[in-house]
Amino acid sequence: MIRDFIKSREAILVGALIALILLVEIRFSGFASPGNLASVFNDTSILIILALGQMLVILTRCIDLSLASNLALTGMVTAMINAAIPGLPVIALIALAIGLGTLMGMFNGILVWKLDIPPIVVTLGTLTIYRGLVFLISGGEWVNSHEMGEAYKALPRLDFLGLPVLSWIAIAVIAGFVILVNRSGLGRAFYAVGGNPHAAVYTGIDVGRTRFAAFTIAGGLAGLCGYLWVSRYAVAYVDVAGGFELDVVAACVIGGISIAGGLGTVTGAVLGALFLGAIKNALPVAGISPFWQLAISGAAIIIAVAFNAQSSRKQGRIILKSAEHPT
Amino acid sequence: MSLAEGTRPRNFPDRLTGRGQRILRSWELLLFVIAVLIFIANTQASPYFLDPWNLSDATFNFTEKSMIAFAMALLIISGEIDLSVAGIIALASTAMGWALQFGVGTPGLVAIGLAVGLLCGAFNGVLVTRLGLPSIVVTIGTMSLFRGISYIVLGDQAFNGYPDSFAWLGRGYVFWVITFELTLFVVFALIYGVVLHKTNFGRHVYTIGNNPVAARFSGIRVERVKMILFLLTGLMSGIAAICLTGRLGSTRPSIAYAWELEVVTMVVLGGVSILGGAGSILGVVIAALVIGMVTFGLGLLNVPGIVMSIFIGALLIGVIALPRLVTKLRRR
Numbered sequence: 001m002i003r004d005f006i007k008s009r010e011a012i013l014v015g016a017l018i019a020l021i022l023l024v025e026i027r028f029s030g031f032a033s034p035g036n037l038a039s040v041f042n043d044t045s046i047l048i049i050l051a052l053g054q055m056l057v058i059l060t061r062c063i064d065l066s067l068a069s070n071l072a073l074t075g076m077v078t079a080m081i082n083a084a085i086p087g088l089p090v091i092a093l094i095a096l097a098i099g100l101g102t103l104m105g106m107f108n109g110i111l112v113w114k115l116d117i118p119p120i121v122v123t124l125g126t127l128t129i130y131r132g133l134v135f136l137i138s139g140g141e142w143v144n145s146h147e148m149g150e151a152y153k154a155l156p157r158l159d160f161l162g163l164p165v166l167s168w169i170a171i172a173v174i175a176g177f178v179i180l181v182n183r184s185g186l187g188r189a190f191y192a193v194g195g196n197p198h199a200a201v202y203t204g205i206d207v208g209r210t211r212f213a214a215f216t217i218a219g220g221l222a223g224l225c226g227y228l229w230v231s232r233y234a235v236a237y238v239d240v241a242g243g244f245e246l247d248v249v250a251a252c253v254i255g256g257i258s259i260a261g262g263l264g265t266v267t268g269a270v271l272g273a274l275f276l277g278a279i280k281n282a283l284p285v286a287g288i289s290p291f292w293q294l295a296i297s298g299a300a301i302i303i304a305v306a307f308n309a310q311s312s313r314k315q316g317r318i319i320l321k322s323a324e325h326p327t
Numbered sequence: 328m329s330l331a332e333g334t335r336p337r338n339f340p341d342r343l344t345g346r347g348q349r350i351l352r353s354w355e356l357l358l359f360v361i362a363v364l365i366f367i368a369n370t371q372a373s374p375y376f377l378d379p380w381n382l383s384d385a386t387f388n389f390t391e392k393s394m395i396a397f398a399m400a401l402l403i404i405s406g407e408i409d410l411s412v413a414g415i416i417a418l419a420s421t422a423m424g425w426a427l428q429f430g431v432g433t434p435g436l437v438a439i440g441l442a443v444g445l446l447c448g449a450f451n452g453v454l455v456t457r458l459g460l461p462s463i464v465v466t467i468g469t470m471s472l473f474r475g476i477s478y479i480v481l482g483d484q485a486f487n488g489y490p491d492s493f494a495w496l497g498r499g500y501v502f503w504v505i506t507f508e509l510t511l512f513v514v515f516a517l518i519y520g521v522v523l524h525k526t527n528f529g530r531h532v533y534t535i536g537n538n539p540v541a542a543r544f545s546g547i548r549v550e551r552v553k554m555i556l557f558l559l560t561g562l563m564s565g566i567a568a569i570c571l572t573g574r575l576g577s578t579r580p581s582i583a584y585a586w587e588l589e590v591v592t593m594v595v596l597g598g599v600s601i602l603g604g605a606g607s608i609l610g611v612v613i614a615a616l617v618i619g620m621v622t623f624g625l626g627l628l629n630v631p632g633i634v635m636s637i638f639i640g641a642l643l644i645g646v647i648a649l650p651r652l653v654t655k656l657r658r659r
Contacts (some may be wrong), residue, residue, distance in 0.1 A: 117644070125644035131633070291580075295472055299475075309460050
């Protein structure tokens with residue numbers, strides 16, 4: 001039954017996405033052309049990757065607000081190293097970005113796991129710390145396009161079977177997540193921890209360690225996105241992706257990932273990200289000032305969460321749950 | 328949000344002689360010691376620190392944020408959170424700037440600021456209490472919505488030309504170096520301290536935060552109390568918007584950007600449990616002073632604002648991590 005319900009939620013999301021695309025297409029033909037849709041997907045790739053990482057964290061009843069700062073810091077580090085040592089192969093920089101991002105994710109995770117500090121406090125702190133470190137290492141300077149190596153900038157744009165490498169990376173991450181979440185013990189543990197931490201403990205799942213794993217994976221993906229973002233836009237500065245952490249949470253919420261944990265799918269997260277991405281791309285096409293974007297994504301979050309609550313009716317369950325475990 | 332509430336011992340602030348009370352006391356003491364240490368460090372680091380006018384200027388670093396922090400403290404103690412406060416400031420400030428174009432005077436502007444704050448608080452409150460939505464998601468949404476409306480109205484423009492009587496609310500002095508904002512800070516600290524610690528309403532807030540089910544069974548109107556807290560948070564954001572707009576003398580949609588994080592930091596640093604049910608106004612007051620002095624002291628040393636934010640972030644994590652680390656090591 002739950003399976004059917006989740007399926008229908010995603011069906012509604014797909015419907016909303018198609019309706020949005022058609023609406024724009026009717027007034028401004030060309031938006032729904034395959035080429036343009038591919039470019040919308042490409043534009044949304046980074047949001048998709050981050051939303052998937054965030055999904056794991058939210059599944060375990062945590063939240064990671066530091067992802068965008070993590071992205072900015074790793075992006076700046078790779079850009080500065082690339083500018084300083086132009087000979088270094090790009091693959092080494094990517095490995096470094098993922099490693100550095102993973103370390104930052106682990107730092108969040110270890111504080112949540114070992115010291116039991118609420119995740120929102122931890123990541124609120126690291127949000128400002130990581131962002132501040134970007135300023136410290138760069139001194140507030142920009143790394144501009146001409147300082148970066150050609151290979152460094154070219155990789156995400158490289159064409160492979162008609163799609164840019166950036167899109168392929170997103171597709172690979174989605175595929176990896178489908179396997180991780182549905183076909184691995186760790187993937188099921190994320191759901192178990194979020195669905196009912198007590199029951200998870202009794203089934204032999206280490207709740208803290210699972211949360212640590214979620215933060216670590218999310219951090220590694222944010223590191224990867226750091227390289228992708230900076231190389232794609234060919235500029236690195238302190239405010240790269242400022243406020244993007246909220247877009248990521250928004251994508252998850254729109255995708256039907258319950259902030260109470262344990263509920264959500266890879267398809268949902270991807271659709272949520274694509275929905276936001278489609279809006280972002282449709283606004284300039286429809287001639288609406290980009291200043292509308294913030295209000296629209298805010299309204300989308302509220303409508304999505306109200307809709308999700310309306311259809312899932314978790315209110316009664318929550319009361320029972322907390323009544324079952326008196327302090 | 329973290330490990331389910333049942334598995335961890337909790338603080339019961341209303342217990343007169345319990346471990347909880349002692350921990351809470353020592354927390355405020357610890358904060359106070361940190362505040363004194365920072366004060367001494369500041370006097371050593373810069374010869375300009377002890378000047379009364381400089382100290383008076385320093386209060387602007389925390390007065391507006393701490394006004395919101397008082398209401399936020401109550402909200403967080405009750406188990407909810409409002410991340411849209413900075414968005415409310417932007418919207419209220421935009422509404423006042425818009426009204427200014429039609430020649431509305433200072434009393435009218437103040438009324439509009441307060442009304443917008445209340446309306447935004449009511450909007451959050453209705454979504455959370457009537458529809459039963461999680462406040463963290465709702466207010467992440469309204470944070471974008473409120474500031475987004477400011478962006479729609481203003482774009483890359485700005486409203487300015489506020490009258491002097493309005494500017495006084497942000498920059499004015501009541502007596503010698505005592506600013507109007509500092510007076511408001513003291514008055515609100517007293518009001519919120521009394522409301523939280525000396526009234527039935529305050530008791531209800533703690534009860535709801537500790538156990539909403541028990542609170543409902545003991546006859547507390549949980550939804551109504553939460554609604555009032557959201558209204559208060561909105562109102563305080565409106566007041567902060569009035570002060571800040573008066574002080575800056577202009578409105579841009581990016582006004583008070585990311586303040587919600589600083590306000591929450593202030594509240595949590597003040598010893599309020601992010602899981603709800605514990606905390607005190609005294610703690611928030613001391614935390615406000617600590618943050619204000621850190622930013623001002625570093626400012627005198629020409630440390631850029633973004634580097635200060637590293638200190639604040641590290642302070643937030645460090646102050647919470649240290650006691651837990653010590654307990655953990657001691658248990659072994």
